[in-house]
Amino acid sequence: MSKTHIRASPAKLSIPHLSYRVWIVWRRNVDVFFKTIKVNFFPSLLEPILYLFAFGFGLGGFIPDIAGQPYINFIAPALVAVAIMNGSFFECTFASFVRMYFQKTFDAIVATPVSVEEVVAGEMLWGATRATINATIVLVVVAVAGLFTPVPLVSSPLFLLAVPIAFLGGLLFSAIAMCFTAAAPNIDFFNYPSFLFLTPMFFLCGTFFPLTSLPIVAQSLAMAILPLTHIVNVIRAVLVGGVEPIWGLSTGALLSVSLVWLTVVTVAFFILSINLMKKRLTS
Amino acid sequence: MYPKQQKRAPNKDITHYLTFLVVFCRVNFKFGCLNLYLSTMSSREVLIKASGLTKKYGEFTAVDHIDFEIYRGECVGFLGPNGAGKTTTVRMMYCFLMPTSGILKVAGLDINTKCREIKALVGVAQQEDNLDPDFTVIKNLTVYARYFDIPKAEALKRAEELLRFFQLEEKRDVSIMALSTGMKRRLIFARALLNKPQVLLLDEPTTGLDPQARHLVWDEVRQLKKQQVTVILTTHYMDEAQILCDRILIVDQGRIIEQGTPAELIKKHVGREVLEVDYNEKLVPLLKEVFVNARIERLGDRIQVFTDQPHGVFEGFLKEHKLQNVSIRNANIEDVFLKLTGRGLREA
Numbered sequence: 001m002s003k004t005h006i007r008a009s010p011a012k013l014s015i016p017h018l019s020y021r022v023w024i025v026w027r028r029n030v031d032v033f034f035k036t037i038k039v040n041f042f043p044s045l046l047e048p049i050l051y052l053f054a055f056g057f058g059l060g061g062f063i064p065d066i067a068g069q070p071y072i073n074f075i076a077p078a079l080v081a082v083a084i085m086n087g088s089f090f091e092c093t094f095a096s097f098v099r100m101y102f103q104k105t106f107d108a109i110v111a112t113p114v115s116v117e118e119v120v121a122g123e124m125l126w127g128a129t130r131a132t133i134n135a136t137i138v139l140v141v142v143a144v145a146g147l148f149t150p151v152p153l154v155s156s157p158l159f160l161l162a163v164p165i166a167f168l169g170g171l172l173f174s175a176i177a178m179c180f181t182a183a184a185p186n187i188d189f190f191n192y193p194s195f196l197f198l199t200p201m202f203f204l205c206g207t208f209f210p211l212t213s214l215p216i217v218a219q220s221l222a223m224a225i226l227p228l229t230h231i232v233n234v235i236r237a238v239l240v241g242g243v244e245p246i247w248g249l250s251t252g253a254l255l256s257v258s259l260v261w262l263t264v265v266t267v268a269f270f271i272l273s274i275n276l277m278k279k280r281l282t283s
Numbered sequence: 284m285y286p287k288q289q290k291r292a293p294n295k296d297i298t299h300y301l302t303f304l305v306v307f308c309r310v311n312f313k314f315g316c317l318n319l320y321l322s323t324m325s326s327r328e329v330l331i332k333a334s335g336l337t338k339k340y341g342e343f344t345a346v347d348h349i350d351f352e353i354y355r356g357e358c359v360g361f362l363g364p365n366g367a368g369k370t371t372t373v374r375m376m377y378c379f380l381m382p383t384s385g386i387l388k389v390a391g392l393d394i395n396t397k398c399r400e401i402k403a404l405v406g407v408a409q410q411e412d413n414l415d416p417d418f419t420v421i422k423n424l425t426v427y428a429r430y431f432d433i434p435k436a437e438a439l440k441r442a443e444e445l446l447r448f449f450q451l452e453e454k455r456d457v458s459i460m461a462l463s464t465g466m467k468r469r470l471i472f473a474r475a476l477l478n479k480p481q482v483l484l485l486d487e488p489t490t491g492l493d494p495q496a497r498h499l500v501w502d503e504v505r506q507l508k509k510q511q512v513t514v515i516l517t518t519h520y521m522d523e524a525q526i527l528c529d530r531i532l533i534v535d536q537g538r539i540i541e542q543g544t545p546a547e548l549i550k551k552h553v554g555r556e557v558l559e560v561d562y563n564e565k566l567v568p569l570l571k572e573v574f575v576n577a578r579i580e581r582l583g584d585r586i587q588v589f590t591d592q593p594h595g596v597f598e599g600f601l602k603e604h605k606l607q608n609v610s611i612r613n614a615n616i617e618d619v620f621l622k623l624t625g626r627g628l629r630e631a
Contacts, residue, residue: 104413112430
């Protein structure tokens with residue numbers, strides 16, 4: 001078992017020095033993605049179709065409307081949000097760990113003028129890109145499926161904003177994932193965050209039922225510490241134009257709260273993850 | 284008066300001009316001398332300098348206050364048993380690891396502050412296979428060239444040249460997974476040359492190579508030396524170090540315990556010739572009696588007699604005593620290494 005030290009006190013955190021070279025690292029992953037596009041593309045296309053079919057058309061037939069909308073219209077934006085979460089988190093845990101630990105790709109890259117910080121940042125930008133690609137695929141599937149539903153699944157003209165939001169949300173999950181990667185003694189370690197962090201969020205962040213049907217304490221907890229809640233809020237707002245009020249906030253106010261929360265937490269985890277990875281890789 | 288003054292004025296100018304000329308020539312002469320001096324010194328230009336260099340992992344000291352200088356165009360070998368600190372030292376030279384204390388400068392640049400600049404000058408062939416399994420052979424090189432900001436067309440040109448030299452042309456479009464160990468090592472070496480480095484760091488470059496491939500690597504190292512590239516290598520192959528290295532640093536337990544040219548080290552520590560014979564209890568006292576000043580050691584089931592006497596000293600002895608399984612050979616770096624790092628059992 002390899003030694004990992006995570007004793008970074010807040011005082012020791014430093015702002016990473018990054019240059020255009022993060023995009024060279026990013027380019028490497030883009031090249032690999034396009035080389036293996038067949039295995040990357042079709043699975044991510046199939047998953048949202050299955051969810052829409054099983055939960056939307058199947059299960060949705062037994063469920064009354066939510067806020068005047070059919071059930072399938074409620075879950076469609078959540079599927080986009082979940083794609084953001086899964087795409088980036090798995091990229092920066094399992095995939096990054098393989099590149100770092102088994103393939104020693106990072107070791108090879110840091111022997112060039114590219115720094116450790118830039119390698120890690122490049123990986124996270126790629127994680128965010130991957131989330132954006134996956135979310136866009138789901139968005140297209142949802143929009144096309146909406147042609148066959150009584151009420152279109154995408155009804156707001158702001159729906160294209162889902163793409164940059166996917167990048168922000170993807171960056172956040174990449175940064176959180178990279179912190180786990182910095183701490184991971186082996187690849188099996190990622191079962192913990194997958195089952196204890198991702199799976200609860202998948203169900204409890206206003207994805208398959210409105211957050212408002214939970215007790216106010218649970219609602220507040222979800223708003224305070226679960227990133228997916230905010231991504232679901234924002235994506236739902238831009239796809240269908242309105243969100244169920246939480247804490248009595250209007251759609252506009254909730255949108256602002258969620259965007260600020262996402263931005264602040266992304267910046268914090270981005271800096272933290274680079275510091276933790278640098279510690280792991282250079283000492 | 285007036286015309287005189289007019290006449291004097293140009294005279295003054297001429298004097299000024301002459302003074303200037305003399306000063307100019309003197310300064311030029313001085314610079315000329317300096318250049319001459321520098322050019323004679325350039326073969327001894329210090330390219331890498333370590334002083335008090337230390338690396339600790341927790342309580343364990345991997346590299347313990349070492350000092351060394353490496354000159355431009357030199358090939359220097361770091362030899363030492365496993366865990367001696369060779370790789371750690373080499374890794375600090377390209378900022379892969381940061382020293383716990385001490386100073387390390389590469390081409391005058393401090394590794395604590397000038398990592399990027401240093402890494403642009405250095406080519407590294409790491410010990411592990413860290414080729415990119417997601418790419419083909421050629422793509423491994425072109426993607427790696429990007430990290431050095433080498434333009435695409437130039438990168439492709441250099442990559443093709445390197446593949447040709449390392450006899451990997453046939454494998455150009457093959458996946459890394461399909462390469463043999465030897466081919467992978469050659470590709471790692473080729474990749475280290477993409478940025479036309481001034482300093483080449485080779486961490487066990489020929490481990491796992493067949494003899495043909497080893498010679499290919501040795502040829503390349505010799506060519507690079509001719510081009511004034513400084514080569515630093517770690518190896519467990521003593522013959523390799525003896526053949527390639529201008530200077531050898533023997534490292535043990537994080538310290539440099541001896542250094543010098545291969546010939547110096549051999550002469551100093553083991554003499555000239557070695558007689559090797561199968562171990563036999565009765566033979567040891569006899570050898571001691573005949574070769575009074577020689578060092579006699581047992582290495583496994585063999586006895587080794589080291590002498591700095593001229594050639595022929597063993598032949599007479601062998602005529603008198605019929606011994607089985609005898610060989611006489613030149614002393615080599617392996618003898619030095621084993622003597623200094625103490626693997627042999629000193630019994631005789």
